Amino acid sequence: MRTLRNYLITAALCIFWLGIGIAQGNDQFQAYWVHEDVVKPSMVMQYETVCKELTDNMKKHNIQGLSVIVSNTVDNRYMWISPINTIADVDRPVFQTLSEKMGPENMTAMFNKMNKCYDVEHDYIIQMDKELTYMPDGITQTPVGQEYRKFHYYYYTPGNAAIVKEKALAIKKLFQSKGSKLHYRVYHSGFGNRGAYYMVAIAAKDAADYANKITENNTLMGPEWQSTFSDFMGSLIQYELVEGQMRPDMAYSPK
Template identity: 55%
Template sequence: MRTLKIKLMLAAMLLAPMSIIQAQESGTSQAFWVHEDVVKPSMVEEYERICKELVANMKKHNIQEANMIVANLADSRYLYVGPIENMAQLDKPVFATLAQKMGGTAMADLFDGMDKCYDVEQNYVIHLDTELSYMPNGMTQTPEGENYRKFHYLHFAPGNRKMIKEKMKAVRDMFAEKGSKVHYRVYKSGFGARGEFYMVAVAAKDAVDYAQKALENDALLGKDGNQIMGDLFSNLLKYEEYLGRMRPDMAYSPAN
């Protein structure tokens, strides 16, 4: 059994429930481990079939040690994301029970099949910053009925770290003062990530809903918005935007 492969490939299958976000009492940041598979476009269908088979087995055996949310981007990347309290948590044998329940090499065979679907996989840590996020109705990564996502990556130089954070606070304060209907979560790059960045995740029902909210928000923020946002963007190294969606059909939470 490829123990190391299991740890690295699906480390983001959570070792703690998603409610840890709300339960955290100290600080304004929650660490998340992210496992990212860059799937070959021609292998997407096979990859999803295997992943869903894995989840079906987890549900069948009600595996208590795992819990995950999943997102996939338009460029065939799949992100498995989950909160961690510390890096040592990742050393726990998360799938030992599932391997025993499935028997033989059944689980390893699933992972072997996944290996054929991509050439690149990576693991890194990001931190949800509740102070910089704008979620007036309460913090959640999965707003009900809003699986559409826009992920905005704001890359900056380490020497500008403090300045960029202050400008992100100014944006949050402006959204709050204006009563914006566009809610968002801010994640800061951490261990294993390439370069420093903030990732801003915005949820919507679909592309039309997102576009409508964006237009209304631009009108609401007006000149103040252009000035504050322009000030932030003028100090970035690079800006990237990715379209994605949450995949509840590939997610897993144990039954009580």
């Protein structure tokens, strides 16, 4: 977060000039800015303590202009995920306001403690594709009581984008036809990402609940699922699976 403001201003300019934008006015997509800290294993406890201090101060002063959910993965990556509607949203005076409320010396000291916890941070944009997402009961990133996550990353070559999307739609149609109870959200890589991919997020209560959901879904879908999924995987260049969890104790939304 130490270089966040300068990065976001640069990002906004790059998005504008390169024409890599957010699908404004299109109900199919919802864009998110993601700030990711790669935390040192020995500093996880200190990092989480400072993050909760940050969240507490945001709540105390009811800082406007930022709504964020937080997820961390088993390899100690912490992702702060905030919805954006326009390119201008990436340049928000959130921390300037917080500094004025809690005092610049106090905020600087807080962030100095946080900065010692990691050497690597990333900022990028992803877009939820509602056309590919399967949540028949209504789309939400935070299903109640389901903090456990599996993040599936499906990488492909840009020239193969149309084919990959077609096969992803075939998977959703199969889920719909079978009335699957396994819900998922699909995100597409955007500005600041390395490579083109779809990320599929699946929520569950815990690892055991996730395994049960997968087993039940495979049984429900039958042989057609194997051929449909294999066809999709055949159009990719790489697959990655990441385990994580949501952190409502770090999340923030203004009153």
